[in-house]
Amino acid sequence: xxxxxxxxxxxxxxxxxxxxxxxxxxxxxxxxxxxxxxxxxxxxxxxxxxxxxxxxxxxxxxxxxxxxxxxxxxxxxxxxxxxxxxxxxxxxxxxxxxxx
Numbered sequence: 001x002x003x004x005x006x007x008x009x010x011x012x013x014x015x016x017x018x019x020x021x022x023x024x025x026x027x028x029x030x031x032x033x034x035x036x037x038x039x040x041x042x043x044x045x046x047x048x049x050x051x052x053x054x055x056x057x058x059x060x061x062x063x064x065x066x067x068x069x070x071x072x073x074x075x076x077x078x079x080x081x082x083x084x085x086x087x088x089x090x091x092x093x094x095x096x097x098x099x100x
Contacts, residue, residue, distance in 0.1 A: 036073045038082075043071040045090050060089035 008016075018029040046056050046067075053067040061084065069075035070085075077085075079096070086094040 032073075038077070039071045039073045042067075042085065045086075045092065046071075049090055051089075056085070056089045060084045 014026075014029070019026040021027075021030075046053070049056075051059075052064075053071070054064040057064045057067045062081070066075065067085075070077050083094045086092045
């Protein structure tokens with residue numbers, strides 16, 4: 001099977017579109033991507049548990065609108081609130097890491 005020479009890796013594409021790591025545009029992109037990823041992960045976990053946003057909100061003491069805003073990257077979330085959602089709402093365990 002012959003590969004196209006114009007194919008790029010995701011890293012190459014992001015470098016071209018947003019600049020190299022450390023530039024203002026790239027840093028803004030990276031921050032937005034992390035927030036998007038968190039909302040997406042929460043949504044997938046909620047769906048896997050078969051919960052609606054309203055059911056998840058009730059389990060962890062918040063409201064449907066707040067869950068929706070997190071899932072749609074419209075609201076920042078505190079770590080303590082994230083922990084409640086994961087542990088009380090989803091029955092999971094939150095693990096964080098720091099990469100240098």
